[in-house]
Amino acid sequence: MSFANKTKQHACSNETTTTNKQTTAPPLSVQIMDRKRSFLKETQNRLRQQTPVADTYTWKFNGTSSLPAGVTEQLISGQTGGGSGIDILHIKNLTESTFGTYTCAATVNGYTTEQSHFIGILAEKPVVNIIKPPVSSSFAIQCQVTGYPAPNIQWDFIPKATSHVHQNNNHGLPHDVQALYETYQSTLFVNKYVPVDHTGRWYCKASNAAGTAV
Structure with missing residues (x-):
C-alpha cells in the first residue's frame, strides 16, 4: 500500500503601513511532516513553524475551514531545538471521506505562510x-x-x-x-x-x- 503525496509551498507577503514606519513580512517557514502509523488506518501531519514563533496556526481541508469528522489537531508550543512550535493534525481513519488536501497556515503579526499536503491511497x-x-x-x-x-x-x-x-x-x-x-x-x-x-x-x-x- 502506498500513499500519494504531493506538496507545495507558497508564502503570502503583505505590507502594513502606519504613519511612522513601514513593516515587511518576517521570514516565515513552514514544514509538514507526514507519519503513517498502520496499514490503511492512521496518519498524522505535523506542522512545524520554524521562525519566528507563530501567533496562530490554522488547518484547512480541500480549501475549506471545516475538517472531516475524526480529524483533530493538537498544538504543542514551546518546542526546543530547530522548531519554535508544532501543530499536529491527527487523522484516525484513512477513508474516502478523509482523503484530500490539508493546508496549514502559520500567522505572525498579520503575515501568513502556508503549505499544502495531499493524502490519499493509490489503487x-x-x-x-x-x-x-x-x-x-x-x-x-x-x-x-x-x-x-x-x-x-x-x-x-x-x-x-x-x-x-x-x-x-x-x-x-x-x-x-x-x-x-x-x-x-x-x-x-x-x-x-x-x-x-x-x-x-x-x-x-x-x-x-x-x-x-x-
Missing part, C-alpha cells in the same frame, strides 16, 4: 490467499484478499473429472455449498463432504480497479 492490485483445512466430513475454505479499493470476490469450482479443455460447461459452485462474503474475505462451507461432488479445483478471484488475481 492496489489484489492479492489472493486461500486457507483450506484438512478435508473431513465438513470443512470450510476461506479466501483472504488484499488490495484497494476493496476487491470484489468470486468463487468457482471445477470437478476433478472435468477436462480443462472442456471446462466451460461444467463448473461453478456445487449447489450444497454455502458462501459468506465479507470485506477482504469470503468463506465457503461444505457441510457434508461428498467426494464425487466436492473433489476438484476451487478458485477464488478478486478484482478491483487496479486488476484481477486468481
Whole structure:
C-alpha cells in the first residue's frame, strides 16, 4: 500500500503601513511532516513553524475551514531545538471521506505562510490467499484478499473429472455449498463432504480497479 503525496509551498507577503514606519513580512517557514502509523488506518501531519514563533496556526481541508469528522489537531508550543512550535493534525481513519488536501497556515503579526499536503491511497492490485483445512466430513475454505479499493470476490469450482479443455460447461459452485462474503474475505462451507461432488479445483478471484488475481 502506498500513499500519494504531493506538496507545495507558497508564502503570502503583505505590507502594513502606519504613519511612522513601514513593516515587511518576517521570514516565515513552514514544514509538514507526514507519519503513517498502520496499514490503511492512521496518519498524522505535523506542522512545524520554524521562525519566528507563530501567533496562530490554522488547518484547512480541500480549501475549506471545516475538517472531516475524526480529524483533530493538537498544538504543542514551546518546542526546543530547530522548531519554535508544532501543530499536529491527527487523522484516525484513512477513508474516502478523509482523503484530500490539508493546508496549514502559520500567522505572525498579520503575515501568513502556508503549505499544502495531499493524502490519499493509490489503487492496489489484489492479492489472493486461500486457507483450506484438512478435508473431513465438513470443512470450510476461506479466501483472504488484499488490495484497494476493496476487491470484489468470486468463487468457482471445477470437478476433478472435468477436462480443462472442456471446462466451460461444467463448473461453478456445487449447489450444497454455502458462501459468506465479507470485506477482504469470503468463506465457503461444505457441510457434508461428498467426494464425487466436492473433489476438484476451487478458485477464488478478486478484482478491483487496479486488476484481477486468481
